[in-house]
Amino acid sequence: MLSQTILLASTGLIALVITLGAMLKGWQAWLALKSQELEYHLSAPAREIEGGTTTGAARIELAHLKERIRKLEAIASGVDL
CATH class of the missing domain: 1.10.287 (Helix Hairpins)
Known part of the structure; x- marks a missing residue:
């Protein structure tokens, strides 16, 4: 056992x-x-990505898209900006 x-x-x-x-x-x-x-x-931080934009430009574009999404979410919830 x-x-x-x-x-x-x-x-x-x-x-x-x-x-x-x-x-x-x-x-x-x-x-x-x-x-x-x-x-x-x-x-290579300046490497081209998606459509010929550099990473810096892509980050700015991403920030703009996030801002647009935030505004759309505020509109959808009925909040005035």
Whole structure:
């Protein structure tokens, strides 16, 4: 009875260690991917995107779109600006 309990506990522990090892490897790969994405985005800030606009112009355009959405939401809720 005791040996069966020890066998079950050790099998569970081994399974846990294998699972945690796989999760750790996946986490490290995900961090490496995000690091590469960050380096890519920071390496060329004036790179052209969508329709030939630079990232600075795209950010300004995005800010304008957010402002329009905010105004439309205010109109939809009946608030005067």
